[in-house]
Amino acid sequence: MTKKRIGILTGGGDCPGLNAVIRGAVRTLIRDHDAEVIGIQFGFEGLLTNATVPLGGESIRGILPKGGTLLRTTNRGNPFEYPSNGTFVDRSQELVQNIQHLGIDGIIAIGGDGTLRIAQRLCDIGIPIVTVPKTIDNDLAATDYTFGFMTAVDVATEAVDRLDSTAESHERVMILEVMGRNAGWIALYSGIAGGADIILIPEIHYQSEAIIDSIRSRQQEGSQFDIIVVAEGAKRQGGEESYLDPAKRRLGGVAYQVAADIAEQIDLEIRVTVLGHVQRGGSPNAFDRILATRFGKAAADLVAGGQFGLMVSLRQDQIVWVPIADAVSRPKYVDPDGEVVKAARSVGISFGDG
Numbered sequence: 291m292t293k294k295r296i297g298i299l300t301g302g303g304d305c306p307g308l309n310a311v312i313r314g315a316v317r318t319l320i321r322d323h324d325a326e327v328i329g330i331q332f333g334f335e336g337l338l339t340n341a342t343v344p345l346g347g348e349s350i351r352g353i354l355p356k357g358g359t360l361l362r363t364t365n366r367g368n369p370f371e372y373p374s375n376g377t378f379v380d381r382s383q384e385l386v387q388n389i390q391h392l393g394i395d396g397i398i399a400i401g402g403d404g405t406l407r408i409a410q411r412l413c414d415i416g417i418p419i420v421t422v423p424k425t426i427d428n429d430l431a432a433t434d435y436t437f438g439f440m441t442a443v444d445v446a447t448e449a450v451d452r453l454d455s456t457a458e459s460h461e462r463v464m465i466l467e468v469m470g471r472n473a474g475w476i477a478l479y480s481g482i483a484g485g486a487d488i489i490l491i492p493e494i495h496y497q498s499e500a501i502i503d504s505i506r507s508r509q510q511e512g513s514q515f516d517i518i519v520v521a522e523g524a525k526r527q528g529g530e531e532s533y534l535d536p537a538k539r540r541l542g543g544v545a546y547q548v549a550a551d552i553a554e555q556i557d558l559e560i561r562v563t564v565l566g567h568v569q570r571g572g573s574p575n576a577f578d579r580i581l582a583t584r585f586g587k588a589a590a591d592l593v594a595g596g597q598f599g600l601m602v603s604l605r606q607d608q609i610v611w612v613p614i615a616d617a618v619s620r621p622k623y624v625d626p627d628g629e630v631v632k633a634a635r636s637v638g639i640s641f642g643d644g
């Protein structure tokens with residue numbers, strides 16, 4: 291019997307744990323399913339440019355703790371809307387032909403929202419795909435956690451810890467802006483873990499007066515410093531998100547907005563730190579390495595077993611799978627009345643909402 295030929299690709303932004311998924315999938319495909327594995331570089335674009343590499347024992351050695359992706363990645367290269375001479379063309383049929391030409395029996399696509407949407411459309415035209423969800427934002431309802439999130443939380447928590455000591459020494463308000471797009475998970479988790487005084491998230495619109503009240507009441511209790519963790523997608527009540535690049539909807543800069551909103555009303559110095567891509571780079575933590583390995587193994591089993599159109603997911607510490615279509619249609623936001631927010635409020639954290 292001829293060996294199955296499975297392709298693996300990573301699409302969208304990078305994320306700690308991508309290499310761990312690749313390793314988990316490649317090892318499982320080779321050891322348990324006697325399959326041949328090829329890496330497709332730069333996401334789906336690699337299927338248009340025939341950028342492929344064989345994957346096996348040597349090529350994946352030592353990648354478990356490494357950040358980034360061995361296969362490279364891109365936010366561009368959607369085959370249905372491929373940029374060409376200032377416009378977009380549909381190159382999906384070309385991609386189908388290249389898959390046939392390469393003799394690929396199934397694809398594991400590791401990616402976020404954009405990659406999952408492309409994968410769903412490719413499944414609809416008959417391409418055999420299994421997906422693995424990736425994002426530091428943790429904003430997919432179809433899984434309890436995405437790998438990369440906990441590492442981002444660790445990095446942001448360390449930043450809070452470091453800012454805390456300098457805030458206290460100088461008696462300053464330190465504002466830390468973290469990523470997360472329109473979900474406040476990284477801000478909420480790192481804010482609680484780091485003992486922040488104020489957490490601002492997109493799901494709870496802030497009022498400047500409430501932030502000022504919170505800072506003043508801490509001052510009255512004798513604390514002349516504050517840590518504010520703000521999610522990049524947070525916004526003032528009745529206001530808009532802050533964009534670095536509005537045309538491309540690249541969020542960023544809300545921390546400066548918060549600083550400007552409160553500066554006149556408080557008598558402490560304010561400093562802003564925008565954490566940025568530090569949250570996405572570097573080695574995955576133990577939780578993410580384990581989750582990524584489990585996801586990689588599960589995706590390998592599905593693709594080798596000919597079960598396509600599915601996304602692997604974590605539910606109550608069990609690896610399960612759901613239709614890709616379900617996953618792309620349901621984002622996951624912080625519940626403003628949920629238990630985690632309530633716990634934060636009980637320990638004195640303000641959400642800037644009164």
Ligand code: F6P
Pocket residue numbers: 303365402425426427469470471522540541570
């Ligand atoms: O989705 C992951 C993420 O890191 C977001 O938190 C952030 O808004 C965005 O990607 C940044 O994208 P880019 O790397 O394209 O600047």
